Amino acid sequence: MAVLIHAVVPGITSDQYDALNARLQETPEIFDGCLSHVCVATDEGLDIFDVWASEQQMMAFADKMMPIAVELGWPATPGQPEILPVHNYWTPGA
Secondary structure (H helix, E strand, O other), X not given: OOEEEEEEEEOOOHHHHHXXXXXXXXXXXXXXXXEEEEEEEOOOEXXXXXEEOOHHHHHHHHHHHHHHHHXXXXXXXXXXXXXXXXXXXXXXXX
């Protein structure tokens, strides 16, 4: 079942996000199962919204992503993201 992930990452800048994203793009297969991704910069840090084909695929991504994020200065113990089951998902015009 598809899930929506909402992660709040206080204290992380857009530049830190861009550095992590650039590293992750070096292994595009890390995103297997990610249907969409949005990152919003706020005054407090970042809000990240993803739709994943399954929670298991999101967890596999997180297991690979977190060591890289920590290496780049992200917190080693981020808060738990909100995980919600998706009732419907579609892309206009697709």
